[in-house]
Amino acid sequence: MFFVWLKRYMPRGIYGRAALILLLPVVILQLVMTVIFAQRNYEGVTNQMTDTVLREVALVMQVVEAAPTVDTVSTAMQNQLAVLEMRVAPVSAAEIPSHNRMKWYDYSGRVMVARFKNKLPSFLRLDLTQPGAVHLYTRSRFGPLDIQFERRRISASNPHQLFVYTFSFGFLMTLISFVYLRNQLRPIKRLARAAEAFGRGRHVPYTPTGAVEVRAAGAAFVDMRARIERQIEQRTLMLSGVSHDLRTPLTRMRLGLAMIDEDDAEPLLQDVNDMQGMLDAFLDFAKGTAEGEAEALDPHALMQTAIEDAQRAGRNVTLLPPEGDGAGTVRLRRMAILRAVDNLISNAVRYGARAEVSVLLTDKTLRIRVEDDGPGIPEDLRTEAVRPFSRLDPARNQNSGSGGVGLGLAIATDIARAHGGTLRLGSSDSLGGLRADIIVAR
Incomplete structure (x- = not known):
């Protein structure tokens, strides 16, 4: 329970935790040294000097006891113990501190x-509040006495110097x-920024620096980034090449069908159109997130353009009023976000009668929501639904349109991930169909 409570107050960042690791031993060491010095050295020196004064x-008490009267005490002190530089004066009981x-x-x-209580039987009180002086009150045969001497004789001078x-x-x-520590943590923070930027689809120049372990991690990140970029490029080239090569025979087939009887050619022409749509979907998937660089865009204006x-295009879609108290721009790839939203809207109106789009903008998050009144997707199939070439015909209404090739949600997922966000599927509370949310951190 204690560790759970303590964990809430621990620093979250690596710099704060490293600083705590650095400061905690130093503070504990200084406290231990202070206690040891105060108990052994400082206390021991004070006891030795006090014993000398005792x-x-x-x-002084011997001289006082030997004096015939109280009035002769000062004279006897001056004659016998002047070298001690102590003054003795009689006081009344009312003048003794309580x-x-x-x-x-x-x-x-x-x-x-x-020390005075243990070693001086006649001890009454000690007053150490006077600047540079000590007033020692004792008993004698003449009554209470005030013995005065300098403070430096009973305690070390400038005892605070060691602490200072x-x-x-x-x-x-x-x-x-x-x-x-800051110089050592700077390479780690640079690596974290480069990894975060790459997760959002931006390529930030990065060179491994710092300690050996940090350099190794940085080199592994650079290699991983290069491999991922090569794989994306190869996927794009492969799908683009296949789709491009297939366009030529499709064009010839379309021209050939245009020369025969219209009634006989209509079913075949529909097949050609379906194949053309599949190729267009392949090209969209191949393009992925490689359409331009991220720029500061107004999400409300961007969604107005998409709607x-x-x-x-004849789709029954409505843009709802803006939500949230956020304002300003968000760094987005314009064409990629428009493509993702267009795919979500196409799916919505394909399997439902109408769709609604809303934008929620806060200080930390952008959420683009597309809802429809279709049959939706069961919760246990939503993970499968966002995979490429996945078609959940039993879960969707095939009678509302063509089944497609199963790339609409996959393209939207890739684009959301490229912006450092995610695509979440759920059930629409207002329309009763599917709810698709593109969530991007600002």
Whole structure:
């Protein structure tokens, strides 16, 4: 339970976690050194100096006890113990503090009080609040006495210097470590940016740098990116070549059918048109996401263009009012997004009577939704539906149109992934058919 609670407050980024790994040992080490110094060195020195003052106080008390009257105490101190530089003055009981006085941070003062209580039987109170002076109140045969001497005689001078040096050098070394850590993490962040850009269909120049392990990971990423790009290029060339080669015999067949009787040629001409549609779908799939570079586009204006094109083609589709509180532009491939939305609209009106398109734009996300009133796709078949050349005839209404070649949703999925997003299928709440969402991070 504790670790689950602690995990919520841990840094999310690699820079924050590396900084925590760096700072935590330094802080713990400084705290341990401070405690050890305070308990062993600082406390030991204070005890030694206090013992020296206690021996001097014992001499003072001997002189006081030997004086005939309280008025002769000062004279006796001046004659016998002037070298100790201590002043002794009688005080009344009302002038004695009710408790030992010291600053809240005066660690050596607490050590002194404990030492005086154990070693000086006549000890009453200790006042350490006066600047540079100590007032020691004791009992004598003449009543309470105030023995005054300098604070530097009972505690080390400038005891804070070690702490200042420790934390100053610790802070300096931490800054140096941060600079070095930043230089070490910069190649990792560059690799992450290059990988994120490639996932969104953008090619960012990247050269492996940094430590050996980071260079190895960067080189593996570059090789992987090159292989993926070669595979995409080979797929495009293969499908484009096959589709192009098949156009020539189809054209000859169309010309041949145009010369025979119209009634006899109509079924064959329909087959040729279907084959032409299949080839067009193959070409669309081959083009994939290679249509231009990403640019900053207004998604609302882009969808307005897509709906107008679909309506001119005779499709029953409506653009709903904008949703969300986001504004501005999103980096998109214009032709690729238009192709993906056109495929979704074509599927919607093929298997349903009408379709609706909506755009949700927030500060972090763009969502383009296409809904229809058709039969939809069962949940257990939605993963299969987005695969290339997959046709789910039992799940869709074949009587509403031609079955196609099963590339519409696959093309939309590829385009969404190329923008760093995804295509999600669900059930439409408003129309009751299929709901297809293209979701892209801004």
